Amino acid sequence: MRILITGNAGYVGPVLVGHLRRSMPDAAVMGVDTGLFAHCLTTRRQLPEVGVHVQHHADVRDVSPALLEGVDAVVHLAAVSNDPMGNRFSAVTAEINRDASVRLALAARDAGVKHFVFASSCSVYGAGGDAPRTERDEVNPLTAYASSKVDTERALADADLGGLVVTCLRFATACGMAPRLRLDLVLNDFVASALATGEIVVLSDGSPWRPLIHVADMARAIEWAVRRPVSAGGPLLVVNAGSNEWNYRVSDLAEAVAAAVPGTTVSINRNAAPDKRSYRVDFSLFGALAPEHRPVVGLPAAIDGLVNxxxxxxxxxxxxxxxxxxxxxxxxxxxxxxxxxxxxxxxVFGA
Ligand SMILES: NC(=O)c1ccc[n+]([C@@H]2O[C@H](COP(=O)([O-])OP(=O)(O)OC[C@H]3O[C@@H](n4cnc5c(N)ncnc54)[C@H](O)[C@@H]3O)[C@@H](O)[C@H]2O)c1
Structure with a gap:
């Protein structure tokens, strides 16, 4: 099997590449990335890209059909990938996250690719309230980033996909150690803060719900999606990727980190205005379709991995x-x- 991963040189990509090389040793894994964060390494062991058989340096807005020749599965991670960046670069976010994604999927269809995996996000639920959101619930994107994911899902649903099997994985918020760790994610931020300052300052009142998923479990979900038979969810599947046990309140995350890093104090702003980005998510469909690929990393292990x-x-x-x-x-x-x-x-190139 030949797998092309876009955005392989980010946070999730290197963990995915390592996972696929172990779980699918006969697969050829190729990467395409423009390298926005290539230098942001948090490992002293090896460059993560040694894990791909071929690395293409390219912008997904310019991908040529030749890149897709002989490819069996595309995992499309490349994106302007969070709310702060989406707010700052809203037009480019639509261009990269929506327009380029849809073009890539159609080019994949034309090239005879069998599987297309789109990294969507539970942030599509926006202000979701206390009831866990299922895939059948209305979405409520509050940001340019979340809108770009919704728009792409809808465009894919409306497109003639031919024989392409499409899986949109609505990932929970990622966490966990990785060769290109991000500290703009809630659990990772709390651990970094505990280690560097001995304090976790929660800017909200701590009540918002955040579903989390460990990067290693994102990789396991993607492994399932690149081989998903049509019988498991149909030719186009939109599914929440995470686990029902991993819906946490922000204050609970802060307390769990403080318990794991002795001496850490937690301050919660009880007077803060409610954070609108609060949602609980129902991951039952994923659990039913992919019972062997349900998340397995627990919160204590995720925190320990980050600390270590x-x-x-x-x-x-x-x-x-x-x-x-x-x-x-x-x-x-x-x-x-x-x-x-x-x-x-x-x-500027290489200066
Ligand atoms: N991290 C999370 O919490 C999370 C949660 C849900 C979904 N996702 C989605 O998963 C995917 C991967 O997330 P991540 O955390 O690894 O993101 P990331 O920002 O760490 O990595 C994205 C990669 O895409 C590349 N890229 C961006 N624009 C590109 C372009 N025009 N052409 C080529 N490459 C480009 C970047 O160079 C980077 O290496 C994204 O689509 C993101 O929206 C992430």
């Missing part, structure tokens, strides 16, 4: 929210220093 991984690289940066481990900061540094355009295209 950050200690291993000597992490102690109390000002990490201004560091390259925050994706928006990295893009702003590229742009501010003249390397990258506002359209997120490289202007």
């Amino acid at each position: 991984g950050l200690r291993e690289i000597g992490f102690a940066n109390a000002d990490f929210r201004n560091s390259p481990l925050m994706r928006l900061k990295t893009l702003e540094a590229h742009i501010g220093e003249g390397r990258l355009s506002e359209e997120l295209r490289w202007k």
